Amino acid sequence: MSFPFFKPSRPKTPQEVTKAIKDSLMALDIKTISEVKSLEKAMEEVEKNFGAMRCMLSGDGEIEPNVDQVLQLALEISKEDVVSLLVHKLPDLGWEARKDLVHCWSILLKQQIDSKYCCVEYIENHMELLDFLVACYDNKEIALHCGNMLRECIKFPSLAQYMLNSGSFVLFFKFVELPTFDVASDAFSTFKDLLTKHGTLVSEYLTAHYDEFFDMYEKLLTSSNYVTRRQSLKLLSDFLLEPPNSNIMKRYILEVRFLKIMMTLLKDSSKNIQISAFHIFKVFVANPNKPREIKIILAKNHEKLVDLLRNLSVRGSEDEEFEEEKELIIKEIELVSRLQILKC
């Protein structure tokens, strides 16, 4: 029998909600988790409190959230170290609680008090939380939740910068090739955001880690996994051909080994990959200051290349532009192949 009036009333203020969340998360300790009955009860408590947090942050479908309460809640949660708890306890949570957390996370991060993002600031002082989230890609159960939370974090330049330079960044090269598609593609999506959202930061990072980065990237471009090849190639043109990375691009197109990768991808059995490869290959060819080694490769292979390019076409509205570019590139390759100096 239940007596509703004996139950503790639902936490109402942001302070109460924060305290309730903190207490219920702390209760998820090893002793509790190892016992089925007590775990069940503790989880129920967490779920109830997360429900209250979600309701306060985004309303309940009928009532709109109260802006002041949302701000207060974000402030309390960062002040009371609950941000850390939320991240560290994520693997122990149930299905609905995790989803609630992902939903609330993005709202919390965006809260600004006196032009300061309180939760982001908290993470800046506890950067290891980001590494924790990255490592979660290895846990299929929570990979997508952590991926979502991570992408929310790296919208903020300071957090993205930490991620790029953190030791866990290299893990992405592994995660994007995981056999499970939803996890691998989620990791790729985060990887892509890291390399495209903050142009200047990325350019600084690539300049400092040029060799290391492109050595690892080469493995993605030559992967036996179709999706890895296709996505990494597309991403390469997304960041390499962006203005802030022009110096990186200029360096990249001087290297014979990268030209060779593009030539291999031009021959890929997938049409999508061929076309994406063309858009990078053309920059190697169109470069007015091609090094001698690049010219030699183009000259040696000019017949095959011209054949390949002639057979390459796209459908739809880009057609005309593509054909025009193709003709220019073919002309350039033929020109290079007739250069006398390369023949000795």
Added chain:
Amino acid sequence: MGESQRIYSANPADYKLLEEVGNGASATVYRAIFLPRNDVVAVKCLDLDRCNNGNLESVRRETQTMAWVDHPNLVRAYCSFVVGRNLWVVMPFMSVGSCFHAMKKAHPDGLEEMEICFVLKETLRALDYLHRQGHIHRDVKAGNILLDNIGSVKLSDFGVSACMFDSGDRQRCRNTFTGTPCWMAPEVMQAETGYDSKADIWSFGITALELAHGHPPLSQYPPLKVLLMTLQNEPPRLGDKKFSKSFKEMVAMCLVKDPKKRPTAEKLLKHSFFKNAKPPELSLKKLLAELQPPLNPVKPLQVQDDESAQQLPAKTASLPAEQEEISTSMYQKGISAWNFDIEALKAQASTIVLDSDADDDETMESSPVDNCRDGFTTVEQFKQVLQMNC
């Protein structure tokens, strides 16, 4: 959670693909056996190289949505992995197929009220769950409501479903123009106003009419005319004498042009029409019996290490009648998932004078839209279709 807890491997060698049970322009669905447990599943093989919209983002979203939903009335993706250029998505196998399929096979002029009531109630439960999770399905129709031989009902195809929480904001409205013209809510057609989960309630109402009559209202008209008539005419109604008053009332509640005046899925579930829903062993018994045997029972596997288990089986020579059904369903699906420029559409619309008397008999050729299945339809293609018919 029981069903969702089942673990399926991401190893193609663990699956033996059997006959084809459905197909579209870039995806084919097979009945398959998960060898380690001898379980029957459905495997959707999506040719990723034909998703040539530049990136695989939409595919990622669809699989993610399918992996995140957990409700008995929704088709969930157990797992998905890449095999060559294909993405394999492992899903529960629904032996009877879609309600559209079942209807065409057993009752081309529509189902009985008791059958409709049960199917709609289950579908509505799925919508209620999706809406609570912040999703809009955007393609509710009989062709996406699947049945199995014990009468469970699951809503499928998240091809165009959007998550309102994608960006993390409480973003209630979407500004994309996607869906199926006949089932499409008026506010979805006027894409600039944005729309929310109430768009699904309209489509749900149209689906009710589809199940009652064997086809949705206006299905004889070309897409553009459907758009114009939906915007200009009074909403369709269920008029037939054979149906109950509460059924008619429920349909009328869904088909209100102002989305704010439509009930939420949660409210609609409480409508008196659904109070009378009978369990499937009563409500669907006759229908399921008429549809038996849907497919051969699964034979125990003899050669488990057969190499062909990893290859796609050659298209089985299905019965001509079945093929025809597939092509009809292709047509129905063909006009699904439009994704075109609303301005171009308006420009087209402005040149058209709607003369409802003269061209009532106009019918549409199905071939031009057959290849539009996955929403990669270009504006050009769409215009072609329009020009041919309008």
